[in-house]
Amino acid sequence: xxxxxxxxxxxxxxxxxGLIGPSGSGKTYSAMRIAAGIVGEGxxxxxxxxxxxxxxxxAGMFPFDHCELSAPFRPTSYAEAIKTADxxxxxxxxxxSVSHEWAGEGGILDWQEEELNRMAGNxxxxxxxxxxxxxxxxxxxxxxxxxxxxxxxxxLILCFRAEEKIKMAKDATGKMQIIPQGWQPVCSxxxxxxxxxxxxxxxxxxxxxxxxxLQEQHKAIFPxxxxxxxxxxxxxxxxxxxxVKITESSxxxxxxxxxxxxxxxxxxxxxxxxxxxxxxxxxxxCEECNMLAECAAYE
Numbered sequence: 001x002x003x004x005x006x007x008x009x010x011x012x013x014x015x016x017x018g019l020i021g022p023s024g025s026g027k028t029y030s031a032m033r034i035a036a037g038i039v040g041e042g043x044x045x046x047x048x049x050x051x052x053x054x055x056x057x058x059a060g061m062f063p064f065d066h067c068e069l070s071a072p073f074r075p076t077s078y079a080e081a082i083k084t085a086d087x088x089x090x091x092x093x094x095x096x097s098v099s100h101e102w103a104g105e106g107g108i109l110d111w112q113e114e115e116l117n118r119m120a121g122n123x124x125x126x127x128x129x130x131x132x133x134x135x136x137x138x139x140x141x142x143x144x145x146x147x148x149x150x151x152x153x154x155x156l157i158l159c160f161r162a163e164e165k166i167k168m169a170k171d172a173t174g175k176m177q178i179i180p181q182g183w184q185p186v187c188s189x190x191x192x193x194x195x196x197x198x199x200x201x202x203x204x205x206x207x208x209x210x211x212x213x214l215q216e217q218h219k220a221i222f223p224x225x226x227x228x229x230x231x232x233x234x235x236x237x238x239x240x241x242x243x244v245k246i247t248e249s250s251x252x253x254x255x256x257x258x259x260x261x262x263x264x265x266x267x268x269x270x271x272x273x274x275x276x277x278x279x280x281x282x283x284x285x286c287e288e289c290n291m292l293a294e295c296a297a298y299e
Contacts, residue, residue: 010242014153015218017236018198019209019228020160020185026206027159028055028096030228032062033207035092037233038155039063045092046085046154048078050100064094072106075138075145082148082156092155092233099161099186101145108188111138146194155236160185162200197222 017034019027028051035045044063049055053068067081078101085093102108115134120126149156165181183200185192192198197218199209207227214222221235222228 010240012153013240013242015155015196015236015240016149016194017155017157018160018185018192018195018212019157019201020162020183020198020212021201022162022164022183022203024203024206025162025201027201028094029058030201030207030209031094031096031157031159032058032064033227033229034157034233034236035064035094035155036062037230037235038092038237039090040234040237043091045094046088046090048081048085048093048095050095050097050104055094055096065090069100071100071104072110073100073104074106074111075101075108075141079145079148082152086152086154090154091237092157093152094157094159096159097161098158098191101142102187102191108138108142111141142188146190149194155240158195160187160191162186199228201228 017031019031021027032045032047032055035047039045042063044065046067047055047064048067048069050069050073053066055064055066058064059066067085069077069081078095078098082093082095100107104110112134115137116127116130119130119134149158162183162185165184167179167181168176169179171177192213195213197214198212199214199222200212201207201209207229208225209222209228211222211224218239221239222232226232
């Protein structure tokens with residue numbers, strides 16, 4: 001069997017973009033803004049909705065075609081819906097939310113329990129022996145869905161619910177304390193590794209993504225501290241075409257309400273203010289200055 005090697009050229013490269021966050025963090029709205037930027041003015045993107053038709057709240061604000069996904073939330077349902085949207089030629093597909101595939105009604109966790117009941121019923125000794133075997137069908141179906149995601153030609157913007165993880169530990173006095181462990185996406189532990197880029201969104205700063213996975217070649221597309229919006233989507237589309245070097249200055253978001261202009265230069269590099277509630281969130285190249293704290297170099 002012969003093999004042929006060709007020069008590597010970036011063309012028609014689809015991204016898997018993960019937006020992770022609790023309720024009110026702006027996942028759906030940000031996903032639609034990115035998708036609208038990807039497809040461009042006058043074009044439509046696809047939305048696969050598992051959230052009881054909540055995506056339709058944004059009808060009229062964005063140009064999209066809607067598909068409702070109902071329980072049971074099997075991986076095959078997601079795979080078929082994505083395959084159908086991809087075959088229809090949509091350049092961007094929003095899935096809100098992928099978390100139901102794992103923890104929703106009829107999702108992976110429920111399916112494993114169904115398999116365990118089928119194999120062992122109420123025989124708890126047998127249930128313990130069959131616990132691992134009960135994962136075989138659900139996990140296999142999940143892997144097939146992942147392959148469908150990776151084969152998509154469209155850009156996929158996947159929304160994930162997030163839960164705050166905690167652990168109990170004793171302090172110096174021996175008292176039990178609650179230790180926050182940060183926010184974790186509601187999905188299989190393998191899913192985050194398949195994403196091209198991923199962001200954690202917080203309800204106190206909706207729409208501003210904290211990078212979880214952001215490789216060097218994508219940093220100019222998603223400047224840290226900036227809103228995930230149509231400008232981000234346009235940058236994604238341009239980068240995916242290939243042949244164009246994207247820099248942070250290639251795409252400039254319009255000023256947000258309350259945004260203030262830069263008054264001075266930081267002595268270790270130029271900084272710009274990122275939009276925020278108070279308009280005083282600096283983004284700077286200075287390693288000694290936290291990007292999320294006010295910098296004394298500004299008036």
